[in-house]
Structures are given as C-alpha cells and as structure tokens.
Amino acid sequence: MNSLTFDRPNALCGGFFILSGLLFGYQSLTVDLGSWLRIGPGGLPLALSGLLVLLGAIILVQAARTEGEPAGRIAWRGMLFILLSPLIFGLTVRGLGFIGSVFVTSLFASFASYRMKLWMAFALAVALTIFSTAVFSYGLGLPFERIGPWLRW
Incomplete structure (x- = not known):
C-alpha cells in the first residue's frame, strides 16, 4: 500500500491560500454583504475569498497527487x-x-x-x-x- 506523500512547497502554498481565504472571508462578514442585485462592501471580498479557498484546495489536492521538483536557489x-x-x-x-x-x-x-x-x-x-x-x-x-x-x- 502506497503512503500518502505531499509535495511540500505546493502543500504549504495551498494551505496558505486556504487560510488567507478563510481569514478574509471571515473579515468580510463583519460588513454589509448587500443583496444579489445590489452588492455591499463585503460582497466582493467574500466572493474573492471563496475563490482563494477554492484555488488553495485545488493546489493542495494537486500537491498530494504529484511529486514536485526540488527547489532551486532563491531569486x-x-x-x-x-x-x-x-x-x-x-x-x-x-x-x-x-x-x-x-x-x-x-x-x-x-x-x-x-x-x-x-x-x-x-x-x-x-x-x-x-x-x-x-x-x-x-x-x-x-x-x-x-x-x-x-x-x-
């Protein structure tokens, strides 16, 4: 049975995106979201934080499926x-x-x-x-x- 391995840099990146998206999503709930027809000041940040969480989840799943390349020197x-x-x-x-x-x-x-x-x-x-x-x-x-x-x- 294969053990689950993660591509560490991509897993960290995906986790960071998810954490950031959840944090910004939580903060956007403190202001008026508005309605579907008239979006409030918290509506767009909430939608963008949802996309950030989705992107982080995709990166995290991809990190579990493939093995990444070794990182080179820092630019x-x-x-x-x-x-x-x-x-x-x-x-x-x-x-x-x-x-x-x-x-x-x-x-x-x-x-x-x-x-x-x-x-x-x-x-x-x-x-x-x-x-x-x-x-x-x-x-x-x-x-x-x-x-x-x-x-x-």
Whole structure:
C-alpha cells in the first residue's frame, strides 16, 4: 500500500491560500454583504475569498497527487526588484504623475530578470506606460494627473 506523500512547497502554498481565504472571508462578514442585485462592501471580498479557498484546495489536492521538483536557489534579485516596485510607484506618482511613475516603475521592475537587456526594458516600459494610460486614464476616466509637477517646465 502506497503512503500518502505531499509535495511540500505546493502543500504549504495551498494551505496558505486556504487560510488567507478563510481569514478574509471571515473579515468580510463583519460588513454589509448587500443583496444579489445590489452588492455591499463585503460582497466582493467574500466572493474573492471563496475563490482563494477554492484555488488553495485545488493546489493542495494537486500537491498530494504529484511529486514536485526540488527547489532551486532563491531569486533574491527578482524578489528585491518586484517587491520594491509598488514602493517606487507610490513615492513617485505625485511628483512624476501617472505616466512618469508607470514608466519608472516598470523600467525598474523589468530588471528583476538577469536576461533583460536595456533596450528591451525601455521598450517594455514604453509599451506598459501607453497601455496603462490608455486603459486607466482614457478608457476608465480615472481622475489623476498624467504629468506631475516634477516634469512640468
């Protein structure tokens, strides 16, 4: 008879998703859920926490069915660049405006990969800036400054 073995990293990930989903679901019950026709401030977090629990259960079941690959070395460079990117966006959005902040942040984040070339990082930053401005500023009409005071002459 085969003993049940778990792929440890995936089992931990699935358990974390389930625990997080249950915690956020519990917290969303403390505010008004609303009705099916008019969702309240707790309705969307409750639905998203349910999806998080479902995703965690799927990952946990998959962890019991297959044996994972051994983990390699930790990608410290990638974690540093990606985790600092929202901080850079938050610190520069008032001064540079949305366009400048998205450009600087995406340029910074693109160097999380060792394989990123300078010209490719610039192209990615320009494309992401154009796309984000088109979607959030023109498409959704969000009220924010496109060009901040640091870039005005």
